[in-house]
Amino acid sequence: MGLYGAAFGAAGVTAGFSIIQTCLLSLLLFSGASQFAVVGIMGAGGSAVSAIATATLLGFRNALYGLQMAPILKVKGIKRILAAQITIDESTAVATLQENDTDRKRGFYATGIGVYVFWNMFTFLGALGASAIGNPSVWGLDAAVPAAFCGLVWPRLKNKTHFIVSAASISLALILTPLTPAGIPIITTVLLAVIFGWKK
Amino acid sequence: MSQIWIAVIGASFTAFLNKYFGHSVPEKWLDRPRFKRINTLVPIVLLSALVGVQTFADKKDLVIDQRLAGVGVALVALKFKAPFPVVVISAAITSAAIYNWF
Numbered sequence: 126m127g128l129y130g131a132a133f134g135a136a137g138v139t140a141g142f143s144i145i146q147t148c149l150l151s152l153l154l155f156s157g158a159s160q161f162a163v164v165g166i167m168g169a170g171g172s173a174v175s176a177i178a179t180a181t182l183l184g185f186r187n188a189l190y191g192l193q194m195a196p197i198l199k200v201k202g203i204k205r206i207l208a209a210q211i212t213i214d215e216s217t218a219v220a221t222l223q224e225n226d227t228d229r230k231r232g233f234y235a236t237g238i239g240v241y242v243f244w245n246m247f248t249f250l251g252a253l254g255a256s257a258i259g260n261p262s263v264w265g266l267d268a269a270v271p272a273a274f275c276g277l278v279w280p281r282l283k284n285k286t287h288f289i290v291s292a293a294s295i296s297l298a299l300i301l302t303p304l305t306p307a308g309i310p311i312i313t314t315v316l317l318a319v320i321f322g323w324k325k
Numbered sequence: 326m327s328q329i330w331i332a333v334i335g336a337s338f339t340a341f342l343n344k345y346f347g348h349s350v351p352e353k354w355l356d357r358p359r360f361k362r363i364n365t366l367v368p369i370v371l372l373s374a375l376v377g378v379q380t381f382a383d384k385k386d387l388v389i390d391q392r393l394a395g396v397g398v399a400l401v402a403l404k405f406k407a408p409f410p411v412v413v414i415s416a417a418i419t420s421a422a423i424y425n426w427f
Contacts, residue, residue: 128410146333153337158368163336165375169382173331180336182367184343189364191347192355200348209344268395268420269413271379275396276412278372279403281365290366291373298374302382310378314370322363 129273130244133160134251136270139261140168144252151248155241156213158277159183162311165270171308179312190217197229211237290321391427395420 130151137147142164150160159180166176191212197220200208216237220229261267282288294314301310347355355361380396381387395416402412 128413132410132413142329142333146329149333150337153333154340156340158372159336159340162371162375163332165379167329167332169378170384173328173335176332177335177339179371181339181343183371184340185364186368187340188343188347189355189361191344192350192352193347195348196352198348205348206345209348210341212344212347262391262424263421265391265395265417265419265421265424267424268380268392268399269417271376271392271396272399272413272416273409274372274376274379275399275403275416276409278369278376281369281372287366287369291369294370294373295377298377299381299387302378302387303385307382307384311371311374314374315367318363318366318370322366323359325358325362 127243127247129157130247131251131254132269132273133157133164133244134248134253135255135266136161136168136251136273137164137248138252138255139266139270140164142167142252144249144256147252148245148249151245154180154184155210155244156180156184156187157244161270161273161277165274166308166311168270169307171311172306175306175308175312179308182312182315186214187212190214193217194220194233197226198233208233208237211241213237213240215240286321290317293317293321391420391423394423 133151134147137150138144150163154160154163162179162183163176166179191209194208194212194217198208216233219236220233223229223232255266258264258266278291282291294317297314297317298310301313376396380392381389398419399412399416402415
């Protein structure tokens with residue numbers, strides 16, 4: 126988790142975000158894939174709208190996690206706001222692995238809060254480190270970002286269809302790159318998700 | 326306000342809405358098979374597209390450079406079930422080595 130956070134911090138600064146902007150993404154947005162998408166798209170010269178749209182679609186799975194966790198946590202008001210903020214891949218995954226609701230609750234909060242603290246701490250360190258670096262290519266940071274996306278997508282490729290969809294998406298995005306403004310090639314691939322997901 | 330600030334604040338806001346929405350709506354709202362199938366594919370297409378663009382795009386041109394070697398090494402590392410930091414760092418080292426030596 127630590128180095129993952131540091132990788133994000135470095136990616137943010139490399140993409141032209143200030144240290145504060147990079148840290149705010151970890152504090153407020155707090156969802157790794159969406160954060161990497163925001164800095165990736167803005168860094169490539171995309172518009173804020175396409176960055177927000179892509180991050181929002183990526184974050185929709187957190188809504189499904191919330192749906193899953195709500196009947197277990199049973200929280201209202203400010204507690205629901207705090208629980209919502211730490212509803213991410215890791216906290217939900219740990220909760221799902223437990224045997225009963227008491228342990229699920231404990232697992233969810235312990236993981237969510239733990240990840241939040243470390244993720245933010247290391248985002249700051251990564252951002253600080255990267256801001257001391259001149260040309261990102263010299264340190265290989267230009268390859269670290271696509272490698273991070275590989276690491277994020279890899280565990281999601283669970284069958285042959287997923288690999289086909291992934292390859293189709295890469296092809297479509299690359300075809301659109303010379304033709305459309307930055308950011309558009311990414312968000313357009315959602316059409317592929319709809320087409321491939323429509324029928325069983 | 327700069328585009329980056331708009332992106333930071335806007336994406337943070339919608340991210341929270343996503344999370345809070347899930348905690349607050351009745352389960353049947355989102356419990357539709359088609360919707361779930363599409364939602365499983367959404368991160369796959371977006372993250373894959375980001376891999377492609379971040380590897381090959383230089384503004385609006387498609388180029389092959391040191392990044393491709395880095396990503397290739399990352400994929401090999403993933404194939405061998407390497408943890409995330411190893412994947413990212415091995416890619417960075419490969420890319421930096423090619424950039425600095427050639």
